[in-house]
Amino acid sequence: MNMFVPAKVNDLLTAIADAFLFALRTVKETFSRDFEVREFLRQCFQVGYKSLPLVSITGIILGLVLTIQSRPTLVKFGAVAMLPGMVAVSLIREMGPAIIALICAGKIGSSMGAELGSMKVTEQIDAMEVSSTNPMRFLVVTRVLAATLMIPLLILYADALAILGSWAGANIKGDVTFVLFFSQALAHIGFGDLLPAVIKSFFFGGVIGLVGCYKGYTAGRGTESVGIAANSAVVLASLLVIIVDVIAVQITDMLIL
Amino acid sequence: MNTAQTETVVEINGLKKSFGTQEVLKNVSLRLLKSENLVILGRSGSGKSVLIKCIVRLLNCDSGTIKVLGEDMNTLGNDDLGELRKKIGFLFQSGALYDSMTVKENLEFPLRRIKKGITQSEIDEKVKKVLEDVGLPDALDKMPSQLSGGMRKRISVARTIIVEPVLMLYDEPTTGLDPETSDEISALINDIQAKHNTSSIIITHDIECARATADRVIMLHDGGVYLEGKLEIFEKSADPLVTSFFRTLCEQPNI
Numbered sequence: 291m292n293m294f295v296p297a298k299v300n301d302l303l304t305a306i307a308d309a310f311l312f313a314l315r316t317v318k319e320t321f322s323r324d325f326e327v328r329e330f331l332r333q334c335f336q337v338g339y340k341s342l343p344l345v346s347i348t349g350i351i352l353g354l355v356l357t358i359q360s361r362p363t364l365v366k367f368g369a370v371a372m373l374p375g376m377v378a379v380s381l382i383r384e385m386g387p388a389i390i391a392l393i394c395a396g397k398i399g400s401s402m403g404a405e406l407g408s409m410k411v412t413e414q415i416d417a418m419e420v421s422s423t424n425p426m427r428f429l430v431v432t433r434v435l436a437a438t439l440m441i442p443l444l445i446l447y448a449d450a451l452a453i454l455g456s457w458a459g460a461n462i463k464g465d466v467t468f469v470l471f472f473s474q475a476l477a478h479i480g481f482g483d484l485l486p487a488v489i490k491s492f493f494f495g496g497v498i499g500l501v502g503c504y505k506g507y508t509a510g511r512g513t514e515s516v517g518i519a520a521n522s523a524v525v526l527a528s529l530l531v532i533i534v535d536v537i538a539v540q541i542t543d544m545l546i547l
Numbered sequence: 548m549n550t551a552q553t554e555t556v557v558e559i560n561g562l563k564k565s566f567g568t569q570e571v572l573k574n575v576s577l578r579l580l581k582s583e584n585l586v587i588l589g590r591s592g593s594g595k596s597v598l599i600k601c602i603v604r605l606l607n608c609d610s611g612t613i614k615v616l617g618e619d620m621n622t623l624g625n626d627d628l629g630e631l632r633k634k635i636g637f638l639f640q641s642g643a644l645y646d647s648m649t650v651k652e653n654l655e656f657p658l659r660r661i662k663k664g665i666t667q668s669e670i671d672e673k674v675k676k677v678l679e680d681v682g683l684p685d686a687l688d689k690m691p692s693q694l695s696g697g698m699r700k701r702i703s704v705a706r707t708i709i710v711e712p713v714l715m716l717y718d719e720p721t722t723g724l725d726p727e728t729s730d731e732i733s734a735l736i737n738d739i740q741a742k743h744n745t746s747s748i749i750i751t752h753d754i755e756c757a758r759a760t761a762d763r764v765i766m767l768h769d770g771g772v773y774l775e776g777k778l779e780i781f782e783k784s785a786d787p788l789v790t791s792f793f794r795t796l797c798e799q800p801n802i
Contacts, residue, residue, distance in 0.1 A: 414646070420637040422657070423656070
């Protein structure tokens with residue numbers, strides 16, 4: 291070891307390099323032959339369909355809470371008519387993608403970390419390797435792609451439900467029809483709101499899939515490692531989602547304004 | 548047990564493998580001949596599992612040469628390694644069945660990947676036959692979690708032999724099983740050899756399994772081959788290390 295580099299810094303740099311190489315290998319395997327279509331579709335089902343209940347509830351509550359919290363301030367300024375537009379823009383641009391991505395980092399990241407971690411501990415990944423199957427292609431590529439494609443769809447779905455929840459929230463103390471609320475909300479959403487949010491959602495999905503798989507795939511050999519893999523997958527995926535969000539917001543700000 | 552022929556299937560020379568500062572294999576050299584059952588004995592931590600993992604390159608050795616079916620494992624590219632592994636069966640100590648798949652899907656998994664172009668009816672036929680061979684014809688739709696330890700081991704054997712490997716590597720095939728099931732697994736190992744003419748390396752702590760299957764035995768100690776020969780040589784040996792090891796093996800339950 292280099293005597294001028296402290297051990298912890300050395301370990302951190304090694305871990306970053308390992309993760310980077312893992313991501314590069316995943317990208318390389320994605321474009322290789324023999325794509326595992328069946329496993330990819332199974333993972334889309336696992337990531338997408340099985341997250342629907344959690345994402346649905348989160349989306350509705352998000353819209354409802356945001357509306358209930360915003361309404362008194364808007365009433366104070368006599369701008370309650372701006373409520374649908376304001377809530378819709380904040381949901382589409384930031385709240386929806388960020389909150390749903392963090393929820394998915396918890397659900398999907400931990401599930402991938404724990405599943406691959408336990409496969410590592412019980413030698414299932416080794417068994418795959420000796421039966422001439424590339425475990426990176428079968429396990430990692432399919433999961434990362436499924437997360438990259440399904441999480442943006444979940445976010446769009448949650449955005450729609452959040453606006454529905456917002457309409458319900460607006461009707462607790464007010465009286466606005468569903469059609470009027472939606473038309474006002476959609477009137478304030480432009481291409482510049484939706485496109486950056488969708489693009490960053492793909493990155494959120496990719497990061498969650500990659501971190502979940504990386505932590506599981508590189509888990510240690512003991513059963514304790516499975517818990518560590520699942521836990522660290524959630525922590526790192528959540529942190530990276532926030533970092534990607536900050537970068538995406540800065541880029542959007544520079545390009546649009 | 549078949550009489551060993553002279554063709555070499557595995558040849559290892561001067562194999563060394565360390566983990567950090569711990570030298571697990573210091574200098575291992577051995578040969579496995581065609582149609583031979585070679586049993587490797589040794590205390591826990593003597594590097595038996597590391598040795599067979601090096602043979603299929605699940606672990607890379609530090610130095611030495613490993614030739615499997617004439618191919619040098621150290622220099623083989625990934626594609627060629629994949630091709631060679633199609634001829635090797637590996638039975639893991641834990642069974643390593645895929646938890647998320649049924650028994651049928653577990654058996655189909657290597658078959659679809661190794662035998663490209665195989666039809667569904669051929670797959671169904673092979674799955675049915677191999678399940679009959681291991682004595683579990685009704686386990687088709689069960690999940691691994693619904694199987695007992697012995698059944699899991701049998702299904703693992705079935706998953707390994709379904710692709711008809713030339714070389715079989717067994718990592719403690721009878722560990723954790725009751726004596727009757729252990730005998731059945733040992734008989735299964737001999738059946739596989741007789742039917743498919745495979746060569747096998749069997750890592751075991753189970754003296755009964757060694758008695759039932761071994762054509763030749765190697766004892767690993769202190770990172771190297773300590774003694775090699777027929778099982779009788781070990782049982783009659785006056786060497787204190789060998790007698791102590793065999794006494795322990797005969798006394799301990801199969802764990």
